[in-house]
Amino acid sequence: MPAAPTADPTATPVATPTADPAAAPSADPAAAPSATPTDSTEDYRVALVPDDKAAAEQGMTGTAMLRRLPRLIRRTLGMAWAVDRRSVTALFLCQTLSGLLGALGLFGVSAAIAAVTAPGPPAERFSAAAPTLLAIAAAAGLRALLRITVTGLSTRLSPRIARRAELLLLEAATGAELAAYDHPGFNDRWDAAERGIEMSKELIVQVQQLIYSAVSLLAAAGVLAALHPALLPLLLLAAAPQGYAAVREARVHYQANVETFADRRILAALRWFLVDKETAGQVRSDTIAPFLLDRYQQAGARVDRTCDRAAWRCVRISLLGSLAAGAGAGLTWGSLALLLATGRMSVAAAGAAVFALRTAAGGLSGMVSYGAALYRLGLHLDDWDRFIAEAAGRRIARGTAVPPAPLLVEAKDVSYTYPGAEQPALTGADLRLGRGEILAVVGENGSGKSTLVKLLAGLNLPTGGAVRWDGVDTRELDAHALWRQTAMVPQDFARWPVTCRENITLGQPAPDGDAAVLRAAAASGADQVVAGLRSGLDTLLAREWLGGVALSAGQWQRLAVARAFHRPGGLLVLDEPTSDLDPRAEHRIFSGLRELAGDRAIVLVTHNLANTAVADRIVVLEHGRVVQCGSFAELSTAPGLFKELHDLQQDRTLVGLR
Numbered sequence: 001m002p003a004a005p006t007a008d009p010t011a012t013p014v015a016t017p018t019a020d021p022a023a024a025p026s027a028d029p030a031a032a033p034s035a036t037p038t039d040s041t042e043d044y045r046v047a048l049v050p051d052d053k054a055a056a057e058q059g060m061t062g063t064a065m066l067r068r069l070p071r072l073i074r075r076t077l078g079m080a081w082a083v084d085r086r087s088v089t090a091l092f093l094c095q096t097l098s099g100l101l102g103a104l105g106l107f108g109v110s111a112a113i114a115a116v117t118a119p120g121p122p123a124e125r126f127s128a129a130a131p132t133l134l135a136i137a138a139a140a141g142l143r144a145l146l147r148i149t150v151t152g153l154s155t156r157l158s159p160r161i162a163r164r165a166e167l168l169l170l171e172a173a174t175g176a177e178l179a180a181y182d183h184p185g186f187n188d189r190w191d192a193a194e195r196g197i198e199m200s201k202e203l204i205v206q207v208q209q210l211i212y213s214a215v216s217l218l219a220a221a222g223v224l225a226a227l228h229p230a231l232l233p234l235l236l237l238a239a240a241p242q243g244y245a246a247v248r249e250a251r252v253h254y255q256a257n258v259e260t261f262a263d264r265r266i267l268a269a270l271r272w273f274l275v276d277k278e279t280a281g282q283v284r285s286d287t288i289a290p291f292l293l294d295r296y297q298q299a300g301a302r303v304d305r306t307c308d309r310a311a312w313r314c315v316r317i318s319l320l321g322s323l324a325a326g327a328g329a330g331l332t333w334g335s336l337a338l339l340l341a342t343g344r345m346s347v348a349a350a351g352a353a354v355f356a357l358r359t360a361a362g363g364l365s366g367m368v369s370y371g372a373a374l375y376r377l378g379l380h381l382d383d384w385d386r387f388i389a390e391a392a393g394r395r396i397a398r399g400t401a402v403p404p405a406p407l408l409v410e411a412k413d414v415s416y417t418y419p420g421a422e423q424p425a426l427t428g429a430d431l432r433l434g435r436g437e438i439l440a441v442v443g444e445n446g447s448g449k450s451t452l453v454k455l456l457a458g459l460n461l462p463t464g465g466a467v468r469w470d471g472v473d474t475r476e477l478d479a480h481a482l483w484r485q486t487a488m489v490p491q492d493f494a495r496w497p498v499t500c501r502e503n504i505t506l507g508q509p510a511p512d513g514d515a516a517v518l519r520a521a522a523a524s525g526a527d528q529v530v531a532g533l534r535s536g537l538d539t540l541l542a543r544e545w546l547g548g549v550a551l552s553a554g555q556w557q558r559l560a561v562a563r564a565f566h567r568p569g570g571l572l573v574l575d576e577p578t579s580d581l582d583p584r585a586e587h588r589i590f591s592g593l594r595e596l597a598g599d600r601a602i603v604l605v606t607h608n609l610a611n612t613a614v615a616d617r618i619v620v621l622e623h624g625r626v627v628q629c630g631s632f633a634e635l636s637t638a639p640g641l642f643k644e645l646h647d648l649q650q651d652r653t654l655v656g657l658r
């Protein structure tokens, strides 16, 4: 899936988001994307299949294939044209020339046989045929050269087409609203679309093979029609069963692919959990490896069973297709013999017909098999298309107003229900936050704190009520302009695989460059991290990469906070910003917060209620509702949830001291 895979992308190849444990169906069934709510890996697997299977069934008939092929060819050539016009033009010229040379060669064969079998002395006959034979040889040589050129051109085009397809996919994914990721099946469709990209590498190769076969067939068919009109329909009859079998096989393969889709995702997720560095320690300490490996084997066995069934079906289909094709071929060759025997065709024409029939049969079977392969690729390309269309339907399309740093951020009767969720995560929330103020948001796990701050920061749009920045609904604001005014430390902050400096500037340096970076680092305690790095700000923080340096969880968090402090956003959102920090680092951040609030509005989410003393106001959430609002002094003395939680926190400390 396209979301930043984990808090540590250094451990997650960005280009292989399928390995994202966030998308792992077995890891978190609540978050598992599926067609229907599921509670187990098995349910997940079963729930995924019907919809996708239904989609796969659509249009998988012979006529559908015939209808779709021209569109697919146009589409592939269109994609190729967009990336490299010269190569596509050269490809066409080569193919056309190759076809013409093929036809000339076949007519040449007829002329050569006629010359050789004409009455007269052998030497004369041979010298009469020699120029034609030389021309046939030259044409064959030239065709071979053209074939090599075509292969070279398609090898050049293939990766470029795939990269373009990938880029379009990435643009579609990053251009979608964040809420798109929460829609059931969105991540699955991303996975399927990625497979479409893999397949797109093959497109141009298959298309050029198909065109080559078609051109060969056309040339041979022209010659055959000229030799005897009965030969061509017979040839087509012989190819029909093979074509039908190829379509059926493509269909069986694709269906097997769809049926094993969920299991293959499970396999990918299990592979991830078994080998990733993040979980490697727990795999050992929890001795969970045998359990996960068992799951892996079960899923693998299911995939194998489905693939075996598909393979056997294909063998049966192929066998029947070949038998019918053999009978058709026998009919064609028998007819040719009959024409020759009854004198309705000359020996020269029959000789040329033999060559033409072989060429045409090769062209036909090439068209059938490449056509079927292309059709199969096209089904995967549909997945790519489907995702792009879906992402486009969920693209960020808000207003155009560009907000300055807000003086006032308000939530008015705000509710939010995650897509597909039965219960709202937030209901009827009202609050105000002015520039220079600190607002703390507290509550038990799952009470809606992160949901609320994502709405205030315009990452999500409320499903009810409104969030307003200086009176303007966030729906009417330009999303990117709004986010430029927002600095955020989310719970799962990213660990970008770039230098320490870039981890703080995010590629958006302040006018005073490193001075601003060092100020932000000093305010968050990241200055100590920088001081310990062998190349200071220039140190690459990507442990898997050559020369990268690994940081501790707390050191990363200091950098994440520095990054938010460095950003000149008018709204600063800190969601559990000190969960990994030692007391000294935590103290440094909270003692500097008031100064930072001078020209910003700050929202702080924390479970450490003592830290909320720094806030001007505290809102307490319970089951998605604001149940209390007040200052620390008020809430810590008045009866209510805040006091209860605060006392519990104190009480635990006392137990520890006893």
Ligand SMILES: Nc1ncnc2c1ncn2[C@@H]1O[C@H](COP(=O)(O)OP(=O)(O)OP(=O)(O)O)[C@@H](O)[C@H]1O
Binding pocket: 182, 418, 419, 421, 425, 443, 444, 445, 446, 447, 448, 449, 450, 451, 452
């Ligand atoms: N992407 C999502 N899709 C569906 N439901 C979600 C999603 N994210 C959160 N929720 C649900 O919304 C509710 C509020 O979640 P939220 O993350 O806002 O809680 P929180 O107060 O920040 O929790 P915590 O203290 O554990 O961080 C929870 O019941 C959670 O299950």
